[in-house]
Amino acid sequence: MGINLGDTFPNFVADTTEGTIKFHDWLGDSWGILCSHPADYTPVCTTELGCMAKLVPEFQKRKVKMIALSVDSVQDHHGWSQDINAFIEQPPVQKLPFPIIADEKRELAVQLGMIDPAERNKEGLPLTARAVFVIGPDKKLKLSILYPATTGRNFNEILRVIDSLQLTACKKVATPVNWKAGEECMVLPNIPAEEAAKLFPKGIRTEKLPSSKSYLRFTPQP
Template identity: 55%
Template sequence: MVLLGEQFPNFEAQTNIGMINFHEWIGNSWAILFSHPNDFTPVCTTELARAVKLMPEFQRLGVKVIALSCNSVDSHVEWIKDIKSYADVTMDDFPYPIIEDVSRILSTKLGMLDPDELSKEGLPMSARAVFIIDQNKKMRLSIIYPATTGRNFDEIIRVIESLQLTDKYKVATPVDWKKGDEVMVQPTVTDNQAKKLYADKLKIIPVPSGKQYMRIVPQPEDSSMSAN
């Protein structure tokens, strides 16, 4: 199991586009790796189709996309036809690779297996894991869904936007934050630093304790609010 902030392990794997070295495939980009219980299953098909439709968003954020399922490349190639049909897209090349993991070696290594979801042979299948990895190959977020619950890709995009924003600026995103909403000054920033960085844009919400830690500012969009 990879923990937040740890180096995401490198691996080689066969995919529908051939053998890849994961770290080399990521390069200097961010990446999202998401796993699926099985090819030709309804929820998985909706998820991969949604990822296809969201490729412009992932590209805007500089995020490479890769999927994994406990099936063979030949199975993936056939399944892709269904995914493209459900997504209602016409394209010669599928926009992201799907990893073959028939042996479950990679799913086991990354802690993806769901003991309650078994194949017809009685083997455990991979859960709906989501791993977001930054350009330094560090794991920045993980979410594990059960097989019966499809992912919310709008939330995945939201989280990536938050991670990239808070990496660049000395802010944190509050509950239910969406791109463009107000953000909060990180607790590590002193009051004097906050006033210097944000001036009249800084808003402090009063609370009964009297402590001035609820510090709100507009979402930063220029270098004057940079963490650097």
């Protein structure tokens, strides 16, 4: 099983560190990011959730709600949260600034295609992979990244991608390799030159190519 880009994200009901949620109601009209974790009290996950907690202001600036998932209980999540807060030198509180879903039966991990068969826990059960799902206000999946359990995520890259997703959702541009917010964007190839000139009054720069085709068109970020 799994979910594809453009699919409506499942409106699951789950127990979390902030009580029971119904996902679409919890998301409201915000963007959302769901990050799964193999297990509580594990080293890479601890560094990741600590990083997520520190980056909450950056996600809030982008109107993105954050939620995590791990296969352990809510009680374990609360205990683990104290370790995470200690690691990032916050007061030893039981709560992180976002909810953690308890997926003890691995139902969501299976439904969303987040199982890593190559990595197993001490009981021999496959671990949950490090999935990243970005969901739009329309409840559709906008981005999916799947890391193995042994590789921690790069949250600066995730923020960069969210900047691109939010820009390209409302402007007729694409973002080139290694793009960062504020840099040049690319005019979509299906926009005729005359329409492009009206859409992008800041100007368009076209790269000269051996093929003489004018498909590499750049414009300041709208």
